Amino acid sequence: MSQKPVIYLKDYQAPAYQILTTDLRFELNTEETLVTSHLRIVRAEGADTQAPLQLHGHESVELISLTLDGQPLAAQQWQREGELLSLQALPAEFELICVTRIHPAQNTALEGLYLSDGIYATQCEAEGFRRITFFPDRPDVMSVFTTTLIADQSQYPILLSNGNPIAQGELEGGRHWVTWQDPHPKPAYLFALVAGNLSKFEDHFTTVSGRKVLLQIYAEAKDLDKLAYAMDSLKRAMQWDEEVYGREYDLDIYMIVAVDFFNMGAMENKGLNIFNTACVLAHPRTTTDAAFQRVESVVAHEYFHNWSGNRVTCRDWFQLSLKEGFTVFRDQCFSADMHSETLKRVEEVSMLRTAQFAEDAGPMAHPVRPESFIEISNFYTLTVYEKGAEVVRMLHTLLGPELFRQGTDLYFARHDGQAVTTDDFVQAMADVSGRDLSQFKRWYSQAGTPRLQVRDEYDAAQQIYRLRLKQSCPATPEAAEKLPFHMPVKISLLDDEGALIPGTQQVLELTAAEQVFEFTQIQAQPLPSLLQGFSAPVKLDYPYTDAQLAFLSKHDNDGFNRWEAGQQLAVRLLQRLIADYQAGKPFSLEARLVEVWSSILEDEQIDPAMKSLLLTLPSEAYLSELAEVIDPDAIHQARRFLRQALAQALEAQWLNLWTAMDSEAAYQPTREEIARRSLKNTCLGYLMTLDNAAYLALAESQFNAADNMTEQQAALMAVAHSNFSDSAAALLDEFFHQWQHESLVMNQWLGIQASDPKPGALARVELLRQHPIYDARNPNKLRAVIGTFCQQNPVNFHALDGQGYAFLADRILELDRQNPQIASRLLTPLTRWRKYDAQRQQLMQAQLQRILQEPNLSGDVYEVASKSV
Numbered sequence: 001m002s003q004k005p006v007i008y009l010k011d012y013q014a015p016a017y018q019i020l021t022t023d024l025r026f027e028l029n030t031e032e033t034l035v036t037s038h039l040r041i042v043r044a045e046g047a048d049t050q051a052p053l054q055l056h057g058h059e060s061v062e063l064i065s066l067t068l069d070g071q072p073l074a075a076q077q078w079q080r081e082g083e084l085l086s087l088q089a090l091p092a093e094f095e096l097i098c099v100t101r102i103h104p105a106q107n108t109a110l111e112g113l114y115l116s117d118g119i120y121a122t123q124c125e126a127e128g129f130r131r132i133t134f135f136p137d138r139p140d141v142m143s144v145f146t147t148t149l150i151a152d153q154s155q156y157p158i159l160l161s162n163g164n165p166i167a168q169g170e171l172e173g174g175r176h177w178v179t180w181q182d183p184h185p186k187p188a189y190l191f192a193l194v195a196g197n198l199s200k201f202e203d204h205f206t207t208v209s210g211r212k213v214l215l216q217i218y219a220e221a222k223d224l225d226k227l228a229y230a231m232d233s234l235k236r237a238m239q240w241d242e243e244v245y246g247r248e249y250d251l252d253i254y255m256i257v258a259v260d261f262f263n264m265g266a267m268e269n270k271g272l273n274i275f276n277t278a279c280v281l282a283h284p285r286t287t288t289d290a291a292f293q294r295v296e297s298v299v300a301h302e303y304f305h306n307w308s309g310n311r312v313t314c315r316d317w318f319q320l321s322l323k324e325g326f327t328v329f330r331d332q333c334f335s336a337d338m339h340s341e342t343l344k345r346v347e348e349v350s351m352l353r354t355a356q357f358a359e360d361a362g363p364m365a366h367p368v369r370p371e372s373f374i375e376i377s378n379f380y381t382l383t384v385y386e387k388g389a390e391v392v393r394m395l396h397t398l399l400g401p402e403l404f405r406q407g408t409d410l411y412f413a414r415h416d417g418q419a420v421t422t423d424d425f426v427q428a429m430a431d432v433s434g435r436d437l438s439q440f441k442r443w444y445s446q447a448g449t450p451r452l453q454v455r456d457e458y459d460a461a462q463q464i465y466r467l468r469l470k471q472s473c474p475a476t477p478e479a480a481e482k483l484p485f486h487m488p489v490k491i492s493l494l495d496d497e498g499a500l501i502p503g504t505q506q507v508l509e510l511t512a513a514e515q516v517f518e519f520t521q522i523q524a525q526p527l528p529s530l531l532q533g534f535s536a537p538v539k540l541d542y543p544y545t546d547a548q549l550a551f552l553s554k555h556d557n558d559g560f561n562r563w564e565a566g567q568q569l570a571v572r573l574l575q576r577l578i579a580d581y582q583a584g585k586p587f588s589l590e591a592r593l594v595e596v597w598s599s600i601l602e603d604e605q606i607d608p609a610m611k612s613l614l615l616t617l618p619s620e621a622y623l624s625e626l627a628e629v630i631d632p633d634a635i636h637q638a639r640r641f642l643r644q645a646l647a648q649a650l651e652a653q654w655l656n657l658w659t660a661m662d663s664e665a666a667y668q669p670t671r672e673e674i675a676r677r678s679l680k681n682t683c684l685g686y687l688m689t690l691d692n693a694a695y696l697a698l699a700e701s702q703f704n705a706a707d708n709m710t711e712q713q714a715a716l717m718a719v720a721h722s723n724f725s726d727s728a729a730a731l732l733d734e735f736f737h738q739w740q741h742e743s744l745v746m747n748q749w750l751g752i753q754a755s756d757p758k759p760g761a762l763a764r765v766e767l768l769r770q771h772p773i774y775d776a777r778n779p780n781k782l783r784a785v786i787g788t789f790c791q792q793n794p795v796n797f798h799a800l801d802g803q804g805y806a807f808l809a810d811r812i813l814e815l816d817r818q819n820p821q822i823a824s825r826l827l828t829p830l831t832r833w834r835k836y837d838a839q840r841q842q843l844m845q846a847q848l849q850r851i852l853q854e855p856n857l858s859g860d861v862y863e864v865a866s867k868s869v
């Protein structure tokens with residue numbers, strides 16, 4: 001059982017006290033850290049004079065002393081209960097000095113202040129600051145922070161915190177100190193400090209108003225050659241935010257620090273971002289193209305938070321999507337501008353439709369603005385981030401780019417320096433557009449993925465075409481009945497040549513449960529292209545024939561929908577194969593898909609990146625999400641058969657295209673080169689399904705010739721997952737010896753093995769856990785091995801002997817004592833038991849029960865497990 005109470009949005013109360021200034025002093029020692037905080041506090045206007053001051057402090061924080069206006073606090077004046085420290089009988093204005101002792105070296109949860117491989121680092125969002133000192137640890141309490149760090153000079157030459165360095169000096173015994181001041185009032189979750197022996201890469205950016213900003217990226221010396229791309233991305237993001245949103249940076253220095261131990265991707269602490277190395281280090285030899293793009297987008301995301309998150313922050317954690325949904329939307333548009341809008345959209349929608357739709361259909365489903373939580377860390381979800389970004393995108397679609405920009409200008413101007421709500425964001429959009437967005441706000445309050453059913457009729461005599469749109473939304477834990485959403489549905493009507501019928505591309509606004517839209521003067525039965533660009537996060541149902549999908553995959557006037565038509569055609573075929581497998585019928589290949597794939601392979605008009613995407617079959621995860629009851633074996637075998645059959649039927653074309661995409665040119669991370677490598681790797685993947693020694697040799701030659709990780713890793717993956725076991729072992733070994741000193745590359749090496757679908761994966765995973773490069777305290781290693789096995793190796797994880805499930809439960813129980821956030825995240829696959837057959841359901845539930853029987857579960861794991869059984 002968990003001790004932590006459920007927190008409700010409806011119980012929100014404004015804070016009774018504000019902290020004007022926060023002076024912190026950290027004495028960093030090997031065994032312990034002493035923290036002295038000096039707070040100047042005032043009672044909030046209108047607050048009850050009897051109101052207590054509530055400070056938060058984690059149980060691991062040892063309280064050494066509390067002084068109020070210079071006097072030790074009397075025993076009856078304060079009370080510590082759970083995470084709350086309440087002070088009574090307070091003056092309207094006072095100073096509080098609080099001394100605490102903490103133990104960063106023993107902090108394995110990686111929240112608050114901890115040591116990552118000899119480097120002190122913090123993670124305070126959402127509630128990590130209370131693991132450092134007693135403080136009103138809530139985002140609507142903002143304060144000006146001054147921070148002094150004291151540490152051994154030789155071990156910790158670099159001492160960083162938010163804002164600007166204002167003083168420094170040396171002390172006896174080889175110690176030194178630095179004081180930092182951040183002029184912008186901020187909530188405690190944006191506080192950060194770093195101390196360590198770090199190297200830096202420097203550059204400058206001149207803002208639109210001519211201010212010169214110092215940019216620094218810190219990492220371990222061995223990684224200094226991997227920082228140029230992050231720096232370049234940062235400068236492009238700074239410029240983009242000035243151009244697209246009119247947002248200028250507001251301090252003289254912007255720092256990023258890369259650390260090896262990090263629970264998430266990165267953190268936007270004011271002026272001092274802290275990043276997982278995986279989201280900042282990039283070098284062609286060690287980093288794939290996909291990882292380069294991730295670095296670019298995460299660097300931009302954290303930078304964009306400086307306005308959407310830091311200058312305007314959240315009133316409470318229920319409003320998390322206020323900053324995350326908006327900032328994800330901003331980073332998505334940035335990446336689209338840097339690369340290709342269509343490719344980026346395909347990537348976003350694929351992720352949304354597999355992972356977020358699955359979350360929305362599972363026991364942890366919650367609205368973009370949740371109503372309650374036990375542990376806020378459990379709500380850093382795809383729903384809050386990715387669906388939240390879709391909601392902002394819909395506002396952009398409904399208002400159009402100009403009004404949307406006026407809306408963000410108003411939002412930033414009106415709320416600068418405030419802690420606000422998602423309602424405030426929508427209100428700014430309503431005010432600039434004069435539109436009533438009250439119905440639209442249901443996207444924030446109702447969970448679940450809406451269904452959009454579309455039917456049509458053509459009246460030839462009247463030349464009228466009608467689209468009948470019908471929406472519904474399944475029940476989710478917070479509500480059984482849903483009210484209709486305000487849904488932008490972008491459409492076009494095409495004639496039988498595939499040309500756009502003039503005037504028919506438009507955004508239909510569906511607001512009722514059912515609505516008919518009429519188009520006049522339509523000369524012949526048109527073919528509708530629906531939900532273009534995926535204009536709303538819904539499941540579309542329209543009875544296209546296979547032939548119509550094949551036609552749309554060639555002619556749709558929307559790039560996203562061209563891809564989508566091909567995908568849906570492949571989905572149908574795969575669903576028929578899945579049914580065949582379950583009925584014990586032999587697989588057979590339908591000619592239509594071969595024709596479509598063949599014409600894509602031959603089409604020289606299609607850009608190679610798009611071609612690679614078009615030729616990639618829907619993932620097992622997406623097929624699982626679409627399934628009524630998930631049959632992991634049938635899904636795996638059907639997809640495997642189809643890949644192999646397409647490889648065989650079009651063998652010469654795959655090989656020709658691989659050859660055409662092969663190049664001697666030195667690596668470049670440009671759009672054209674990324675596209676070329678992607679298509680080349682897709683071809684290799686198909687060819688390697690044929691179990692043909694000639695293609696094994698081709699893969700090995702690609703592995704050996706590669707001057708970059710994108711081609712080397714794809715070759716390794718193809719061989720490692722093939723049936724050539726000796727070659728697989730040899731290549732994995734060679735790769736290991738080449739890269740064993742590169743921790744991030746070793747994560748790839750671990751992940752490739754953990755995702756190998758061949759039988760016996762669990763035993764291989766057990767061996768990986770014994771491997772010297774494995775470190776069960778490092779979240780990246782846990783994700784590479786445990787996360788990958790349980791989420792990207794469905795045939796093995798869901799083996800009917802139940803061993804995969806027991807393995808995961810063992811790891812959760814072990815990890816919960818060490819790092820509850822990671823334990824809770826890794827638990828996700830077990831929570832999805834309702835989607836499986838009776839036998840698997842029982843096995844999965846049994847493991848959830850076993851976890852729940854553990855007496856001292858963290859709130860994190862308790863919340864997820866208890867809501868899931």
Ligand code: ARG
Pocket residue numbers: 123125126263264266267268301302324377380821
């Ligand atoms: N605000 C960070 C980001 O999205 C994520 C931090 C989440 N941390 C956590 N412990 N849940 O950029």
Ligand code: ZN
Pocket residue numbers: 301305323324327
């Ligand atoms: Zn964020």
